[in-house]
Amino acid sequence: PINSRFENKILKYLNKNLHKYDMVIVNDYGHGLLTKKLIKTICKKSKFLAVNAQINAGNQGFNLITKYKGASYYSLDIDEAKRAIEDKFIDSEKIPDSILKLTKGNSVSITMGHKGSISKKLNKSSFTMPSFTNVVVDTMSAGDAFFVMSAMMMYLSKSVKLASFIGNLAGAITVGVPGCVPIDKS
Numbered sequence: 001p002i003n004s005r006f007e008n009k010i011l012k013y014l015n016k017n018l019h020k021y022d023m024v025i026v027n028d029y030g031h032g033l034l035t036k037k038l039i040k041t042i043c044k045k046s047k048f049l050a051v052n053a054q055i056n057a058g059n060q061g062f063n064l065i066t067k068y069k070g071a072s073y074y075s076l077d078i079d080e081a082k083r084a085i086e087d088k089f090i091d092s093e094k095i096p097d098s099i100l101k102l103t104k105g106n107s108v109s110i111t112m113g114h115k116g117s118i119s120k121k122l123n124k125s126s127f128t129m130p131s132f133t134n135v136v137v138d139t140m141s142a143g144d145a146f147f148v149m150s151a152m153m154m155y156l157s158k159s160v161k162l163a164s165f166i167g168n169l170a171g172a173i174t175v176g177v178p179g180c181v182p183i184d185k186s
Contacts (some may be wrong), residue, residue, distance in 0.1 A: 010038055018045040023155045026149065028053040030063025039067055043159055048072045050151035052143070055080050066102050073154045074099060074108040075147040075167070081110050096120030108162045109167060111146050113139070121160040129164040132172035138179055145174040147164040 002010075018024065024046040028034050030053065034042075045100060049071040055061050064084045065076050078095070082088055085098045092112065099108045100122055109119040113131070120126035150167030154160060 002035065007035050007037060011041060014038065014041050014045065019047075021047065023048045023050065023152070025151050026051045026053075026068070027144065027147065028061030028063060029056065036067070040183055043069050046071075048155050050075070050147070050154065051115075052076060052147040054143070055083060065099065069104050071103065072107065073151055073163070074103060075104050075111070075143075075150060076108075077111045077113075077143055079100070080141065092118055093126065096126045096170045107154060107163075109146070109150055109160065109164050111167075111171065117146070117164050119160045119164040124160075127161065127164075129161075129168050132168050133175060134170065136175045137162070137177060139175050140179050142174045143172040145170040 008174055018041070024042060026034070026042060026049065028051070050073040051065065051068045051071045052075045053063050053065045054067065055063055065074055065080065066084050068074070076084070078092065079097055081095045082090060084102060085095065090098065092110070096108050096118060097120065099105070099110070100120065105122070107119070108123040109117050111117045114132040116128055118126055118128045146167040149170035150163040153166040154163035157163065161180050
């Protein structure tokens with residue numbers, strides 16, 4: 001975790017500058033940078049907030065999406081969603097409603113690997129988007145690619161369907177290359 005002096009510097013910057021940004025993207029890996037105070041400020045002061053909070057070996061499942069309240073858009077994988085909901089056996093069709101209820105958010109996309117994604121906007125029906133590839137070289141960073149591209153599209157279009165389409169395309173491209181290497185080196 002960061003110390004209070006560093007936290008206060010970041011908090012000062014956020015309070016001074018968040019209003020300048022149309023969109024804020026938070027990719028929280030759960031390593032201690034984003035404290036409760038910082039998260040509360042980001043959630044309260046962002047015009048359009050897109051959030052991904054990952055569960056990984058470094059945070060041992062203590063980094064749940066539910067700590068971000070009222071975001072415009074959430075993106076997470078199905079296992080992260082099930083842990084946030086605390087229901088290992090929940091039907092995937094019920095997950096988007098459950099996440100939006102817990103977070104008080106506006107829209108969500110749940111990635112499901114080779115099964116594609118399931119997405120929902122508040123007060124709309126959920127829908128699934130298929131995966132666009134059957135060639136998988138490496139899944140490293142596919143969720144990150146889905147998140148950043150779908151978040152930008154969600155902001156620009158306000159369409160969770162278009163955001164999911166673009167996110168799934170980004171994920172399909174990413175799984176086709178080894179590791180985190182640039183797709184085009186020219």
